[in-house]
Amino acid sequence: MTPEMMIQLGMGLPLLAMALVGLTGSRPNVREACTLITSSVLFYVTCNLASFVFAGQRPEWNLGEMIPGFEIAFRVEPLGMLFALVASGLWILTTVYAIGYMRGHHEKHQTRFFACFAIAIFAAMAAAFSANLFTLFVAYEAMTISTYPLVTHHGDLKARNGGRVYLGILLSTSVAFFMLAIAWTWSVCGTLDFREGGILGLAHAEGKISDTQLGVLLGLFAFGIGKAALMPFHRWLPAAMVAPTPVSALLHAVAVVKVGVFTVLKVCVYIFGIDLMSQTGISDWLCYVAGATILLASLVAMTKDNLKARLAYSTVSQLAYITLGAALATDVSVIGGGMHIAMHAVGKITLFFCAGAIYVGAHKTNISDMRGLGRAMPLTFGAFFIASLSIIGVPPGGGAWSKWLLALGTVESGKLALMAALMISSLLNIAYLIPIPIRGFMTPPGEKPKTFKEAPMMCVVPLCITAVGSVALFFVAEQIYEWLKPITLGG
Amino acid sequence: MIEHHLPILLIAIPLMAAPCCVLIHSRRLTQLLALVVCWLCFGISVWLMTKVMYEGAVTYNLGGWEAPYGIVYVVDYLSAFVMLFVSALAAIVLTYAPTSVQAEIPEPKQYLFYATYLLCLTGLLGICITGDLFNVFVFLEISSLSTYAMISLGKTRRAPLAAFQYLIMGTIGATFILIGIGLLYQMTGTLNMADMAQKLEAVRAVDGETWVGSRTMLVAFAFMTVGLSIKMAVFPLHSWLPNAYTYAPSVVTCFIAATATKVSVYVFLRVVYEIFTPTFAFSILPLDTALMAFSLIGIFVASLAAIYQTNIKRLLAYSSIAQIGYMLLGISMANTAGLTAGIVHMFNHALIKGGLFMVVGCLILRIGSAKLEDLQGAGKTMPWTSFAWVLGGLGLIGVPLTAGFVSKWLLLTAAVDSQHWWVATLMLLSSLLALVYVWRVVETLYFAEPSEQAASAKEAPPLMLITTYVVVGASIVFGIWTEFSAGVALETAQQLLGVTQ
Numbered sequence: 001m002t003p004e005m006m007i008q009l010g011m012g013l014p015l016l017a018m019a020l021v022g023l024t025g026s027r028p029n030v031r032e033a034c035t036l037i038t039s040s041v042l043f044y045v046t047c048n049l050a051s052f053v054f055a056g057q058r059p060e061w062n063l064g065e066m067i068p069g070f071e072i073a074f075r076v077e078p079l080g081m082l083f084a085l086v087a088s089g090l091w092i093l094t095t096v097y098a099i100g101y102m103r104g105h106h107e108k109h110q111t112r113f114f115a116c117f118a119i120a121i122f123a124a125m126a127a128a129f130s131a132n133l134f135t136l137f138v139a140y141e142a143m144t145i146s147t148y149p150l151v152t153h154h155g156d157l158k159a160r161n162g163g164r165v166y167l168g169i170l171l172s173t174s175v176a177f178f179m180l181a182i183a184w185t186w187s188v189c190g191t192l193d194f195r196e197g198g199i200l201g202l203a204h205a206e207g208k209i210s211d212t213q214l215g216v217l218l219g220l221f222a223f224g225i226g227k228a229a230l231m232p233f234h235r236w237l238p239a240a241m242v243a244p245t246p247v248s249a250l251l252h253a254v255a256v257v258k259v260g261v262f263t264v265l266k267v268c269v270y271i272f273g274i275d276l277m278s279q280t281g282i283s284d285w286l287c288y289v290a291g292a293t294i295l296l297a298s299l300v301a302m303t304k305d306n307l308k309a310r311l312a313y314s315t316v317s318q319l320a321y322i323t324l325g326a327a328l329a330t331d332v333s334v335i336g337g338g339m340h341i342a343m344h345a346v347g348k349i350t351l352f353f354c355a356g357a358i359y360v361g362a363h364k365t366n367i368s369d370m371r372g373l374g375r376a377m378p379l380t381f382g383a384f385f386i387a388s389l390s391i392i393g394v395p396p397g398g399g400a401w402s403k404w405l406l407a408l409g410t411v412e413s414g415k416l417a418l419m420a421a422l423m424i425s426s427l428l429n430i431a432y433l434i435p436i437p438i439r440g441f442m443t444p445p446g447e448k449p450k451t452f453k454e455a456p457m458m459c460v461v462p463l464c465i466t467a468v469g470s471v472a473l474f475f476v477a478e479q480i481y482e483w484l485k486p487i488t489l490g491g
Numbered sequence: 492m493i494e495h496h497l498p499i500l501l502i503a504i505p506l507m508a509a510p511c512c513v514l515i516h517s518r519r520l521t522q523l524l525a526l527v528v529c530w531l532c533f534g535i536s537v538w539l540m541t542k543v544m545y546e547g548a549v550t551y552n553l554g555g556w557e558a559p560y561g562i563v564y565v566v567d568y569l570s571a572f573v574m575l576f577v578s579a580l581a582a583i584v585l586t587y588a589p590t591s592v593q594a595e596i597p598e599p600k601q602y603l604f605y606a607t608y609l610l611c612l613t614g615l616l617g618i619c620i621t622g623d624l625f626n627v628f629v630f631l632e633i634s635s636l637s638t639y640a641m642i643s644l645g646k647t648r649r650a651p652l653a654a655f656q657y658l659i660m661g662t663i664g665a666t667f668i669l670i671g672i673g674l675l676y677q678m679t680g681t682l683n684m685a686d687m688a689q690k691l692e693a694v695r696a697v698d699g700e701t702w703v704g705s706r707t708m709l710v711a712f713a714f715m716t717v718g719l720s721i722k723m724a725v726f727p728l729h730s731w732l733p734n735a736y737t738y739a740p741s742v743v744t745c746f747i748a749a750t751a752t753k754v755s756v757y758v759f760l761r762v763v764y765e766i767f768t769p770t771f772a773f774s775i776l777p778l779d780t781a782l783m784a785f786s787l788i789g790i791f792v793a794s795l796a797a798i799y800q801t802n803i804k805r806l807l808a809y810s811s812i813a814q815i816g817y818m819l820l821g822i823s824m825a826n827t828a829g830l831t832a833g834i835v836h837m838f839n840h841a842l843i844k845g846g847l848f849m850v851v852g853c854l855i856l857r858i859g860s861a862k863l864e865d866l867q868g869a870g871k872t873m874p875w876t877s878f879a880w881v882l883g884g885l886g887l888i889g890v891p892l893t894a895g896f897v898s899k900w901l902l903l904t905a906a907v908d909s910q911h912w913w914v915a916t917l918m919l920l921s922s923l924l925a926l927v928y929v930w931r932v933v934e935t936l937y938f939a940e941p942s943e944q945a946a947s948a949k950e951a952p953p954l955m956l957i958t959t960y961v962v963v964g965a966s967i968v969f970g971i972w973t974e975f976s977a978g979v980a981l982e983t984a985q986q987l988l989g990v991t992q
Contacts, residue, residue: 067897068977069904138891145890152938160938167930171888172923180919183907 003059006049007074007129010084013042014122018115025111032099035114039092042121046081046088053081054483060131072138075131075194078483079269079338083262084128086345087255091121093462097353098246100458104360107244112149117250119146124255127262133182133192133271136263137174140227143259144170150247151240162242169236170226177224181217185271194266196489198273204280214272215282221267222286227260228323229316231293238312245356248308253315253348258341261322265337268326269487277329278413286327287413291421293320298428305366307355310432311348317425318344318391324418325406331488333409338484339477340402343390346470347399350387351433353463354380361455367436374440376453379460381440383467388433390470393426398473401481498551498564498620501535501574504528505613512606518598522589525605529582532612536578540571544979550622558622559683565622568983569834573757574619576838580749580845580962581612587958588742591852595646595740604644608746610637615754624672624766625682627758631668631722634754635661638747642739653734660721660731667718674711675766688766712771715762716778722755725819726789729812736808737861741852744804748811749845753837756818760834763822764987773825782823787917790816794924798931803851804861806928807844810887813921814840820918821902828905830984831977835901838976839894839969843886846962850880853951853959858944863932868941872948875956877936879963884929886966889922893970897977 001009017038024031052059053076063072076084098117102110123143130136144167152163186192188209189199200217203209209217226233240252251257268277277283297317304310318340325337357380358364362373374381390397393404403422410419454460473480493500508528512521542549548567552558566574585608596604614634618627639661643654676682679690694705717728724732732752736744763772772778790813797809818840821833853876854869855861870877882893889899899922906915950956969976 065974066971067900067973068981070900141891145885155938157938160934164930164934168926171890171926175889175922176916176919179903180907180915183903183915186904187907 001048003049003052003057003076004061006045006052007059007061007076009045010042010049010088010125010129011122013038013045014118014125018118018122021111021115021118028103028110031111031114032095035095035118036092038118039088039095039121043088043092046084049076050081050085053078056486061129062131066134066138070134070192071132072135073131074126074129074135076129077194077270077487079262079265079487080128080130082338082342082480082483083258084125086258086342087121087124087128090250090254090345090349090466093465094246094250094349097249097356097459097462098244100456101244101246101356101360104456104459105244107153109153113153113244116146116149117247120150120251120255124259127259130194132194133185133267136266137178137182140178140225140259140263141171141174143256144174144227147247147251147256150251151243153244153247154242159242162239165239166236169233173224173226173233177220178226179224181220181224184217184220194270196270196487198269198271198276200271201273201276204276211280211282214276214280215285218272218277218282218286221271222264222289222323222327225260225263225267227256228264229257229260229319230289230323231296231316231320234293234297234316237316238309241308241312245308245352245359248312249349249352249356252312253352254345257315257319258345261319261326261337262341264323265326265334265341268329269334274329274331274334274488277327283327283329287324287415287418290320290324290327291418293317294324294425295421295428298425298432302428302432305368307358307365307367307370307436308352310367311351311355314351314391314429314432315348317429318348321403321406321422325409328406328409328413328415328418330409330412332405332412334488335481335484336402336405336409338487339405339480340399342480343398343402343470343473346466346473347387347390347397350383350463350466350470351391353459353466354384354387357455357459357463360459361453367439370436370440372440374437377440377455379454379464381437383463384440385434385437386467387470388429388437390473391433392429396471396474398470398477400474401477405481496551497535497538498549498566499553501532501539502613502617502620505532505609505616509606509609509613512602512609516602518601521602521605525609526582526585528609529578529585529612532616533578533582536571536575536616539566540575542566543568543571559681559686562626563622563683564620565685566620568979568986569757569760570619572834572838572979572983573754574616576841577615577619577750577754578612580841581608581615581746583958583962584742584745584749584845584849587745587849587852587955590952590955591742591856592740594856595742596644600644604641604740604743607637607640610634611641611746615750618754619757622684623682624675624684624687627761628665628669628672631758632665634751635665635722638743638751641743641747642735644743645738645740647738649734650738653738657731657735660728664718664721667714667721671711671713671715671718674707674714678705678707678711684761684766688768691766692768709776712767712776716759719755719759719762723752723759723815723819724812725815726785726792726812729789729793732812733805733808736811737802737805741804741848741855745845745848745852748807748848749841752811752815753818753841756815756822756833756837760822760987769825769988779823779825782819783911783914786816786819786823787914787921789813790820790918790921791924794921794928797928798924800928801863802861803854803863803866803932804848806932807847807851810925810928811844813925814844814887817898817902817918820914821905824905824909824911824914826905826909827981827984827988828901828908830987831980832898832901832905834980834983835973835977836898838980839886839898839966842894842962842966842969843883846959846966847880847883847887849955849959849962850876850883853879853955856955857948857951860944863935865942865944866932867935867939867945868937869945869948870937871941872945873950876951876959879956879959880936881933883963883966884933886963886970887929888925891970892967894966894976895970897970897973901977
């Protein structure tokens with residue numbers, strides 16, 4: 001199999017899964033088997049592709065011009081490869097989990113659910129592999145649209161209102177800022193290709209764009225990529241929590257939000273170029289916006305009693321870490337940001353899986369009601385604790401490494417205030433995550449100890465795997481660092 | 492042999508078939524005849540389009556009289572392109588029509604509908620194909636008069652009033668155009684458009700570098716642009732359109748919404764770019780600035796108005812006024828990229844709006860009302876129809892992988908490239924208003940408790956659904972595969988601007 005074929009399969013398989021799910025909708029077991037098989041094959045294919053990419057190859061596939069002058073083209077580089085690996089790997093687990101959750105919950109419209117899920121994965125893969133901003137934008141928007149039916153899955157008024165905020169913010173920011181920024185970049189550079197070392201550097205040297213303009217352009221990108229949930233455009237993420245938990249888990253902890261920060265990283269690294277950003281200092285303001293988002297979102301998270309809402313704000317905060325990594329524009333911070341995509345994804349998906357398992361197993365959504373629940377659901381709460389460590393950034397959680405790199409980045413660029421912000425945020429993370437398992441395990445329940453009652457196996461097994469994964473990542477972090485290193489080398 | 496005569500057959504066949512419909516009188520036979528004729532016209536248009544693409548422009552002298560003495564038919568990129576989508580939509584809407592017509596037009600009057608439909612098609616195709624300016628006026632009147640008649644066939648008592656309102660406005664517009672043509676004729680002594688353009692060039696050349704030239708030309712230009720603006724429904728001359736679209740029978744709305752205003756844009760392009768030339772219109776006179784301002788205001792005002800409508804047909808009608816604004820915005824940039832965007836949007840919008848009105852036709856057939864409150868919850872009982880609305884609506888918003896995105900992207904890059912930053916920003920912001928009015932309907936269809944009518948509604952008949960999906964599907968296909976639409980539009984724009992590659 002050539003790398004080019006793997007790229008094609010990488011996007012073809014999710015589409016195939018969608019078609020199969022649609023065709024076999026009347027027989028749920030066959031339908032779910034289709035998703036499971038295609039997702040496993042997809043992961044196998046991405047792993048194979050990764051062996052090429054991390055060995056230094058840059059496979060390409062050109063689909064041709066969609067609009068005269070604007071190509072749909074794919075070129076896999078390490079950052080996208082890592083993202084594709086994370087998304088495709090977690091898709092398998094989420095599918096298993098979703099089967100348990102959706103059936104355990106007797107949800108309706110499951111065919112539509114699994115089909116839209118597959119389209120969202122397709123969009124994630126296309127975004128990961130994209131070779132230029134135009135392709136990335138198309139994939140980005142396709143993802144917004146395909147996840148709308150998932151967010152509004154329940155079809156009631158609450159879902160409608162959540163969907164309104166979701167679509168409203170994501171589409172408005174992308175149309176009003178992101179699209180404008182892309183057109184601007186195109187008019188200045190004459191190309192939209194992602195190139196090592198960036199494309200704006202040359203235009204800047206030629207005097208086609210001034211420092212101030214670069215700063216404005218960066219602002220259009222940073223706020224236009226609404227999926228990165230930078231404050232004040234973060235509201236869609238908590239709103240999206242009306243979706244069934246598997247959606248929150250894969251899409252709003254992994255695929256959708258990670259497409260956002262991935263895009264921010266890609267724009268900073270391959271469009272602006274780290275050198276240009278660090279020399280001109282155009283991204284300084286963005287560092288502080290990201291820093292503020294990190295702290296504010298953590299503070300808001302502490303006030304939320306609804307578990308999913310708390311996790312959503314935690315995600316907003318953690319995403320800002322990655323944006324910060326891009327904005328700091330040093331080698332370590334960018335690699336740290338890229339690494340945090342993987343670390344946070346595995347950790348946060350575990351937390352969401354746990355939230356869903358608690359809901360399915362005990363029908364609890366509020367943290368204050370979870371007193372003593374850990375004794376009935378030890379596996380779930382244990383996994384929650386382990387994953388929390390990763391999010392907080394303490395060993396042996398994988399998040400420790402990426403946060404370490406980000407902190408190094410703040411030191412290297414001499415922004416000690418941000419270093420402080422990162423430390424405070426970690427403390428806040430402890431304050432809003434750790435009490436949950438503690439409450440579950442330690443507080444003796446008022447009445448007689450509850451009997452051992454976990455959620456269905458289909459729910460519990462995936463969350464145990466991802467919890468173990470978040471620890472495993474701690475030990476392979478160096479490998480990931482080596483993989484990502486090439487992205488900082490200028491072209 | 493017959494190949495040579497196809498340009499005239501394109502006009503003659505529907506023109507002759509219309510009175511035949513009146514003579515035949517039987518509902519079934521007229522329906523069949525009209526259907527065959529429409530598809531035949533589509534076939535001829537496709538043939539002409541391919542001929543233009545491979546062999547260049549086709550000219551046909553009526554009765555063998557050479558231009559500029561006789562009337563000549565000219566098929567070039569622009570006219571072939573417009574004729575292609577006009578005839579395509581005419582054919583497909585008529586295929587869709589029978590059930591809806593049966594429900595909305597009293598049986599004894601149905602043969603009249605088919606007859607006027609064919610006449611209207613004749614007019615629209617005639618406007619595109621002829622190279623003679625007076626002929627344009629004649630065909631414009633043929634299409635307009637038949638449109639008035641078709642609108643008045645509407646079910647409610649408001650329909651004749653809406654038709655009358657349109658008649659008044661339309662006649663004023665047509666009269667202005669006629670005055671303009673008269674003045675031009677008086678100046679140049681010719682009605683052939685190519686010839687007229689040449690002679691006007693001569694009138695201008697005498698006056699030297701700066702414009703001191705004849706006031707007649709200015710007056711003619713003013714009358715023509717204002718007259719055409721009424722026909723195109725440019726803000727603030729749009730007042731006839733919402734009522735006409737709302738009270739006409741659904742099928743009629745599908746047809747005229749997809750075609751009529753675009754054909755007027757076509758005439759506008761011909762008059763401004765070929766007869767008066769861009770230098771006169773945009774450098775000497777500030778038509779570009781005026782057009783840009785009115786388009787932008789129109790886009791915002793009409794989109795905002797669309798948001799507050801409670802009748803789905805009227806909502807789409809206001810959206811049409813806004814969309815005309817996007818076409819003119821592209822045209823007003825007076826460069827190749829902008830013009831390409833404007834022309835592509837004529838085509839894309841014809842598909843999108845045609846498709847959406849067809850969806851509305853299905854809803855009205857089953858629910859019997861165009862009010863949003865009656866359509867509540869139709870997503871449950873009419874899932875296919877409702878989903879077609881979502882697909883078409885995404886096109887209207889301009890989401891990637893739909894035709895609307897292609898137009899929006901081309902318009903955006905054209906604006907940015909020619910440093911029209913305000914236009915780019917405002918255009919993008921305005922497209923968010925489309926999100927609001929499209930999604931209002933989506934939420935009505937899917938998230939509201941079903942109304943009585945919607946709860947008991949059945950899915951639309953298969954033929955109507957299939958044809959609707961063909962049009963909506965085309966709006967997706969032309970959002971992914973743009974080689975034809977954008978390619979032809981680029982070619983056209985270069986021709987109009989006289990740019991050679």
